[in-house]
Amino acid sequence: MTDLFDRIYKDKGPLGKWAKQAEGYFIFPKLEGQISNKMHFNGKEVITWSINDYLGLANHPEVRKVDAQAAQDYGMAYPMGARMMSGHTKYHEQLEQELAAFVQKEAAYLLNFGYQGMVSTIDALVSKNDVIVYDVDSHACIIDGVRLHHGKRFTYMHNDIASFEKNLQRATKMVEETGGGILVITEGVFGMRGEQGKLKEIIALKEKYNFRILVDDAHGFGTLGKTGAGAGEEQGVQDGIDVYFSTFAKSMAGIGAFVAGDKEVIQFLQYNLRSQIFAKSLPMPMVLGALKRLEMIRTMPELKEKLWENVNALQNGLKENGFNIGSTNTCVTPVYLEGEIPEAMAMVHDLRENYRIFCSIVVYPVIPKGMILLRLIPTAIHTLENITETINAFSSIREKLEKGIYKRVVASMM
Numbered sequence: 001m002t003d004l005f006d007r008i009y010k011d012k013g014p015l016g017k018w019a020k021q022a023e024g025y026f027i028f029p030k031l032e033g034q035i036s037n038k039m040h041f042n043g044k045e046v047i048t049w050s051i052n053d054y055l056g057l058a059n060h061p062e063v064r065k066v067d068a069q070a071a072q073d074y075g076m077a078y079p080m081g082a083r084m085m086s087g088h089t090k091y092h093e094q095l096e097q098e099l100a101a102f103v104q105k106e107a108a109y110l111l112n113f114g115y116q117g118m119v120s121t122i123d124a125l126v127s128k129n130d131v132i133v134y135d136v137d138s139h140a141c142i143i144d145g146v147r148l149h150h151g152k153r154f155t156y157m158h159n160d161i162a163s164f165e166k167n168l169q170r171a172t173k174m175v176e177e178t179g180g181g182i183l184v185i186t187e188g189v190f191g192m193r194g195e196q197g198k199l200k201e202i203i204a205l206k207e208k209y210n211f212r213i214l215v216d217d218a219h220g221f222g223t224l225g226k227t228g229a230g231a232g233e234e235q236g237v238q239d240g241i242d243v244y245f246s247t248f249a250k251s252m253a254g255i256g257a258f259v260a261g262d263k264e265v266i267q268f269l270q271y272n273l274r275s276q277i278f279a280k281s282l283p284m285p286m287v288l289g290a291l292k293r294l295e296m297i298r299t300m301p302e303l304k305e306k307l308w309e310n311v312n313a314l315q316n317g318l319k320e321n322g323f324n325i326g327s328t329n330t331c332v333t334p335v336y337l338e339g340e341i342p343e344a345m346a347m348v349h350d351l352r353e354n355y356r357i358f359c360s361i362v363v364y365p366v367i368p369k370g371m372i373l374l375r376l377i378p379t380a381i382h383t384l385e386n387i388t389e390t391i392n393a394f395s396s397i398r399e400k401l402e403k404g405i406y407k408r409v410v411a412s413m414m
């Protein structure tokens with residue numbers, strides 16, 4: 001027998017093992033100042049490319065006014081208790097109705113957090129005779145929701161329709177024996193590499209197979225589709241999504257999330273989502289603030305237009321300058337470079353300290369060994385000047401990387 005904490009003392013986990021080298025700089029950095037295209041990091045002003053405030057609502061004066069007024073009128077506590085008990089208000093209901101209409105579904109239900117809400121939604125939708133088929137690159141909230149499932153689950157290769165169909169066939173065979181149903185789960189937009197989930201191809205297979213589909217559209221909501229209803233609308237298959245999910249953590253620049261679908265299904269979730277039944281309701285500033293944000297997304301198409309002007313300028317500019325941005329077809333803009341982790345750290349240090357550009361860095365095991373992914377999130381508040389400055393900086397650091405300068409920086413520190 002060992003002390004339970006022995007493992008913790010020995011093994012800090014896949015991210016924790018980097019704490020000594022990376023904490024405060026690459027991990028848990030402190031971005032200070034108002035959320036904007038420029039913020040402060042390490043005492044310096046930097047162009048920020050790591051915030052999912054796609055439509056620039058986080059710090060919009062009208063949003064700030066409503067948030068502040070709601071906090072003044074209601075405080076941060078009201079309503080107390082879970083929705084079912086004492087935490088229900090007409091504003092929660094109004095927000096649900098407006099969200100449902102926005103994503104073209106009959107009904108919606110609020111979740112306090114996207115992560116917990118997704119875990120709970122998966123838990124509520126399936127029982128042990130059911131089978132889940134999901135994309136292997138799914139967000140942690142999907143993976144953790146699937147972990148609660150007592151029945152069988154199959155992953156399919158990322159966005160690979162042949163692999164999807166093969167696993168759907170396996171699942172179909174299995175439910176013929178168990179008498180259960182099939183839940184397919186994918187993201188509308190994969191947030192690391194920026195590819196849309198292949199919703200059109202997946203949903204087309206409903207003609208041949210019997211399954212229901214749950215889509216996590218965290219990055220698609222507000223950014224894709226004619227009205228901003230997301231990846232399903234963009235691909236012309238919003239109707240085929242049985243359960244639509246999005247968080248408020250991105251385009252809505254807030255906290256909270258929701259699920260939407262047919263009235264009867266949403267009513268079932270209302271009575272069976274453990275993350276909501278056993279948790280306090282969203283406080284009023286989040287609810288009134290979300291109503292304001294949604295109204296602006298609906299009535300100010302210029303926000304999405306400006307976002308896409310910036311996305312196109314950034315992605316075209318990077319491609320024209322020879323950068324590999326993979327197969328993104330959304331706002332998420334990955335830039336792939338080659339190098340080892342220590343070199344990548346030296347490069348990002350240079351980028352932040354000397355070029356004043358702040359973006360997220362992703363390395364192995366999220367992407368293959370020897371690759372570096374710098375992830376840029378353009379928003380409606382970036383300027384074309386920010387974009388030019390960033391592309392020039394990227395050209396400069398790529399040259400240094402290729403000349404081995406960062407390798408030498410690392411070697412000199414050993």
Ligand SMILES: Cc1ncc(COP(=O)(O)O)c(C=O)c1O
Nearest residue numbers: 113114115139141191218247249
């Ligand atoms: C794809 C995806 N799903 C779910 C979540 C979780 O949402 P929340 O931050 O509201 O917990 C996130 C991150 O915000 C996300 O990127």
